[in-house]
Amino acid sequence: MKNRSRSLLILLCVLALAFVGWVLLPGPFGHGVLAGVFGGLLLVFASMLLFGRIMQKRMANRLQPPPLPVESWDYAMEAEDLAGVSFGFSRFSGKVLILNFWATWCGPCVAEMPSLERLRAATADLDVGLACLTREDRAVVRGFVEKRGFALPVYLFGGEPPTCFRSRAIPATFILDKAGRIVMRHFGAARWDDASVVAFVRGLAATPA
Secondary structure: OHHHHHHHHHHHHHHHHHHHHHHHOOOHHHHHHHHHHHHHHHHHHHHHHHHHHHHHHHHHHHOOOOOOOOOEOOOOOEEEEOOOOEEEHHHHOOOOEEEEEOOOOOHHHHHHHHHHHHHHHHOHHHOOEEEEEEOOOHHHHHHHHHHHOOOOOEEEOOOOOOHHHOOOOOOEEEEEOOOOEEEEEEEOOOOOOOHHHHHHHHHHHHOOO
């Protein structure tokens, strides 16, 4: 509303100056000069106003947060740890869970792992679950983890993941609340130890189921 009032005031000032000039500079030549000058000013003013409205609309669209995912998971998935022991995800029922799909050959996956370790440490007092999942060969993954010195819980699974976790991109990370609802998902590397992420996860974990 303020922007419209300001624009209207500027337009009135320009028109007033044009009227004064029209009176003070009589004759065809003076009127022609005034018409050219103020016509150009009005054109510039109209262009700036239109551009401002377009940018304002774009920014408004950007500021609209995307809807949260609505998928839920029933924890129906089996995996194995690096020792070959079967692992059921039902043990995470009632807990906040972070699932990270990765691969040893994926540079962005490896780059974000230290931040996942720090996120795990920052939420350890609230019993937040974390699982890094890959479909690679056990020997390859075990050797990679041992060489890098990662302390993250890594699991192997075969076939396709549940539909709600399927993606063409990795790393793919999903955060689930205590009811198994996906409340956050991110494709690509991220700084998982960022203060905002830590606060978000801790808030989820502190909320009663």
